[in-house]
Amino acid sequence: MTTVFPFKLVYRVLILAGLSVCLWAVSAGTKSSPQKEQFIPVVITNQLEAKNALIPADLRCGTARLSAPDQLEEFRCVLKNNTQANISAALAIYTVVYEQNGSSYRDSFSSIADAFVHKDFKGTNKLIGPGTETSFGPPGPISYENAVIKGVEISIDYVEFEGGSSLGPDKQGSRTVGAMRTGAERYREWLKVQTHKSANYLDTISSAVETNSLPSELRFTNANEEQGANAYRYRLRKVYQTRGPVEVKKLLDSN
Numbered sequence: 001m002t003t004v005f006p007f008k009l010v011y012r013v014l015i016l017a018g019l020s021v022c023l024w025a026v027s028a029g030t031k032s033s034p035q036k037e038q039f040i041p042v043v044i045t046n047q048l049e050a051k052n053a054l055i056p057a058d059l060r061c062g063t064a065r066l067s068a069p070d071q072l073e074e075f076r077c078v079l080k081n082n083t084q085a086n087i088s089a090a091l092a093i094y095t096v097v098y099e100q101n102g103s104s105y106r107d108s109f110s111s112i113a114d115a116f117v118h119k120d121f122k123g124t125n126k127l128i129g130p131g132t133e134t135s136f137g138p139p140g141p142i143s144y145e146n147a148v149i150k151g152v153e154i155s156i157d158y159v160e161f162e163g164g165s166s167l168g169p170d171k172q173g174s175r176t177v178g179a180m181r182t183g184a185e186r187y188r189e190w191l192k193v194q195t196h197k198s199a200n201y202l203d204t205i206s207s208a209v210e211t212n213s214l215p216s217e218l219r220f221t222n223a224n225e226e227q228g229a230n231a232y233r234y235r236l237r238k239v240y241q242t243r244g245p246v247e248v249k250k251l252l253d254s255n
Contacts, residue, residue, distance in 0.1 A: 039063040042075050042094075046155030048167050056083050056167055057090065057159045059136075064152040071143040072096060077136045077154055079113070079128075086162040087128035088116040091173035092136045094154040100147040107144075110157070111136040114177055117231045118184040120251055124235070127162060176224050183220055183228030190218055191236075192252040205245045209237040 042061035049055075057079050064075035077094075081087050095108045113134040115127045128134050136154065158173020160166045166174065191208050195201040208215075214233070220226040240248050 037073075038066040038069070040066065040149075040151060042077060043151060043153045044077075044155065045153045046157075046169070048156055048159065054082050057081055057087065057156065059092065059154070059156050061154060066149055067141075068143075070098070070145065070147045070149060071141055072138065072149055072152065073141050075137055075152060078133045079136065079156065079159075080133045081128050081130055083161070084130050086130070087134075087159055088162045089114045089158070089160040089173075089177045090128065090134060090156070091158040091168075091176055092154055093157050093171065094136070094138070094152060096142060096144075096149060097151040097153065098144050098147045098149045100144060104150075105144075105147075107142075109138065109142075110172060110176060111138070112173075112176060112180070114180055114228075114231070116162075117181060117228060117235065118188065120188065120232075120254070121235050124238075179222055179224035180228030180231065183225030183230075184232035186218060186220075186225065187214065187229035187232050188252065190215060195249060195252060201249055202245045205240065205248050209233060209240045209248070 040063060042064050044059055044061055047055055047059055048057055059077055059079050061077040062075065065073045067073045077092065079090055079092070089112070091110055091112045093108055093110050095106050097104070097106050099105070113128065113136065115134075116122070116125050156168055158166060158168040158170045158177070160174070160177065191205070194204050194208065198204040214226065214229055218229065220229065236248060236251075239251060
């Protein structure tokens with residue numbers, strides 16, 4: 001007896017198997033593929049008042065990058081000095097607008113470009129000169145659990161010029177800059193005392209400037225003071241690396 005092989009049935013089975021494999025591959029690829037990045041505009045809510053049709057320090061922004069609906073990765077804004085004077089410090093306030101559990105929230109931060117931390121570095125500080133730019137932006141990602149980021153806003157709060165004059169609403173700018181400079185001075189005075197107490201000031205200076213932490217006995221009033229102390233230590237490290245510990249000691253004893 002001859003057996004007839006059901007070719008049509010086998011063909012249909014193979015087609016169904018192929019479709020199943022394709023559907024599985026598409027499903028697996030969808031699950032493993034990363035979320036698509038999103039870019040939203042950074043809205044400038046306040047500029048300095050124009051003088052003679054020119055904004056003294058002009059803020060310009062691009063877009064903010066979101067890696068997920070609840071995580072802001074980065075953005076960059078540029079402040080251009082349109083005056084003939086050097087800018088010694090500038091501060092912008094940026095706000096992340098987001099929705100969470102049906103409610104809307106606003107979370108604000110400050111971003112500072114302080115080119116003049118302490119008078120010890122007056123000769124080496126690179127001020128924001130006429131026609132040059134400085135940038136503002138978050139130091140790292142910002143995320144909110146189970147939220148959707150709806151927007152990013154920024155405003156210029158404070159611009160200080162080398163001669164001491166300033167512009168802007170100054171909601172917190174001058175206080176922030178002042179606190180940073182206070183922290184720088186406190187660290188300087190601490191290190192100066194340590195070098196006078198030490199039998200070997202070279203080792204004392206080396207240990208202080210090469211470490212990545214501030215001395216525990218310096219209890220700062222706020223984070224801005226601590227930031228200023230770190231900024232001073234960073235600049236002092238540059239002097240130490242390029243000119244040596246003797247020059248650091250001369251700098252500390254100069255006034």
